[in-house]
Amino acid sequence: MDSEFVYLKPPSLSDLLKHLEPWGEQSKVLAGGTDLLVLLRRHSLSPAYVVDLKGIEELQRLEEVEGGDVFLGAGITVNEAAHSGLVQKRYKAVADAANTLASYQLRNRATVVGNICNASPGADLAGPLLVFDAKVQIVSARGKREVLLQDFFAGVKKTILRPQELVYGLILPAVAAGERSLYLKQARIKGHDLGIVGVAARLDSRKKFHLAMSSVAPTPVRLTRLETLLNDSPWSPELPEQAAEAVREEIRPISDVRASAAYRSHMAGVLVKRAIRYLMEEG
Amino acid sequence: MCVEHEHKVAETYLDSGLPRVRVSCTVNGESVSRWIDPTMSLLHFLRHELNLLGTKEGCGEGECGACTIILGGKAVNSCLVLAQEAAGSRILTVEGLGQGGRLSVLQEEFIKEDALQCGFCTPGMLMSARALLDRNPEPEEEDIKEAIAGNLCRCTGYYPIIKAIRTASEREREASQR
Numbered sequence A: 001m002d003s004e005f006v007y008l009k010p011p012s013l014s015d016l017l018k019h020l021e022p023w024g025e026q027s028k029v030l031a032g033g034t035d036l037l038v039l040l041r042r043h044s045l046s047p048a049y050v051v052d053l054k055g056i057e058e059l060q061r062l063e064e065v066e067g068g069d070v071f072l073g074a075g076i077t078v079n080e081a082a083h084s085g086l087v088q089k090r091y092k093a094v095a096d097a098a099n100t101l102a103s104y105q106l107r108n109r110a111t112v113v114g115n116i117c118n119a120s121p122g123a124d125l126a127g128p129l130l131v132f133d134a135k136v137q138i139v140s141a142r143g144k145r146e147v148l149l150q151d152f153f154a155g156v157k158k159t160i161l162r163p164q165e166l167v168y169g170l171i172l173p174a175v176a177a178g179e180r181s182l183y184l185k186q187a188r189i190k191g192h193d194l195g196i197v198g199v200a201a202r203l204d205s206r207k208k209f210h211l212a213m214s215s216v217a218p219t220p221v222r223l224t225r226l227e228t229l230l231n232d233s234p235w236s237p238e239l240p241e242q243a244a245e246a247v248r249e250e251i252r253p254i255s256d257v258r259a260s261a262a263y264r265s266h267m268a269g270v271l272v273k274r275a276i277r278y279l280m281e282e283g
Numbered sequence B: 001m002c003v004e005h006e007h008k009v010a011e012t013y014l015d016s017g018l019p020r021v022r023v024s025c026t027v028n029g030e031s032v033s034r035w036i037d038p039t040m041s042l043l044h045f046l047r048h049e050l051n052l053l054g055t056k057e058g059c060g061e062g063e064c065g066a067c068t069i070i071l072g073g074k075a076v077n078s079c080l081v082l083a084q085e086a087a088g089s090r091i092l093t094v095e096g097l098g099q100g101g102r103l104s105v106l107q108e109e110f111i112k113e114d115a116l117q118c119g120f121c122t123p124g125m126l127m128s129a130r131a132l133l134d135r136n137p138e139p140e141e142e143d144i145k146e147a148i149a150g151n152l153c154r155c156t157g158y159y160p161i162i163k164a165i166r167t168a169s170e171r172e173r174e175a176s177q178r
């Protein structure tokens, strides 16, 4: 690597937070490193310290907590989430998305929380976590706070996180039996590519739709207008097609190296239609 | 290794000039320990410190899979791991696949099925395949494709590789039943 930094691997959360308190501005937290090490290599970042969180045992948890919620710690890798029975059964869209992120060997390192903290507009795990109303647990030497994931993203690759803060983990609120969800991703090739469009959709036990998309706005977004339309309409065979048209009105994608705005918009409609159709058939 | 080759290898790695740190780990069953540049990747540690040149550097950014090794039982892109992150870990590289001067079943099947031409992707392919067969001795074609989707090959068209992994899995299963 050609950047200059000191590598630290604190053995406990309090040690890590004690370091970030004075040195946060000059430090970068290292989880899986699949975003961070690329930036360091390209000289896009030059922190004085790279602080590895993998030495902290309590961040390696993925388990049910109070009230049937699920806690997913900052050390949990994308493959660990993809292979977790708990995630597959209750939050299928999250497992779907985890299985489409990058390659198998990258998923062995990349973390779920790192995907959110990196805050790419195309972050595959963001949409699925948004439709489950995930909460982000944030800690610093001064205390804790919790925000909705929806309020966590602040722009392209920007979050509300302060340099002294660490994301401790995510809370996935309890789901009722019989809920359905899925994640559909359109990429240029089947394996190993960033998405052109990603659609996360969930039908809850009260038959309400929850939808979110990646790669169509500066941040991953919840499709609130589409949700209202769907949840106010009676179910009919035309509903998926209506949803496809509505989503093309709601989003304003851009053109980039991967796809034109027109193609993104078209595919957003196609994927929303498929997702709604799937949820209506299964539900 | 010839001098010219050694020189070329050295070009890809830039030293940060920071004070050295000590990294110890187990590579292909042997304990190793070196004082290294703290910003060095695991890939460069293997190639430059240990002179294990089997592991290749393609993109250096996680895209091509040429640098795939097995770290703590899992396939990873060694270009996206700092050598310091691997301290205390067990590492397997392509050099550790064969035993007693003999190629492994997987390597033999790659040769038999013409699963390599230029060979640049091969060490990474073999390590992704090894990790797959370790976690799933009876993979379906889709499992194989998933396991090697992050290993790019410009030569073979992939099918001979998929076939080689499948036949290796069959041979390994037969051997373990005997």
Ligand SMILES: Cc1cc2nc3c(=O)[nH]c(=O)nc-3n(C[C@H](O)[C@H](O)[C@H](O)COP(=O)(O)OP(=O)(O)OC[C@H]3O[C@@H](n4cnc5c(N)ncnc54)[C@H](O)[C@@H]3O)c2cc1C
Binding pocket: A028, A029, A030, A031, A032, A033, A034, A035, A036, A037, A038, A053, A074, A078, A100, A101, A102, A103, A106, A109, A110, A111, A112, A113, A114, A115, A116, A117, A118, A122, A123, A124, A125, A161, A165, A166, A167, A168, A192, A193, A194, A195, B061, B062, B063
């Ligand atoms: C070849 C390649 C392909 C990729 N393909 C995809 C893809 O298909 N889809 C996709 O969504 N992404 C993809 N990515 C991006 C990346 O792999 C993911 O975003 C991954 O989930 C990042 O997790 P990480 O643990 O590696 O993060 P890191 O690189 O360790 O960290 C990412 C950022 O988040 C910060 N951070 C991490 N954890 C915390 C924490 N707990 N608290 C505070 N800050 C934190 C770091 O400081 C850094 O700024 C790809 C990357 C590569 C190199």
Ligand code: FES
Binding pocket: B056, B057, B058, B059, B060, B061, B062, B063, B064, B065, B066, B067, B068, B077, B078, B079, B080
């Ligand atoms: S060199 Fe590591 S993935 Fe290409």
Ligand code: FES
Binding pocket: B115, B116, B117, B118, B119, B120, B121, B122, B152, B153, B154, B155, B156
């Ligand atoms: S054999 Fe040449 S890249 Fe695969």
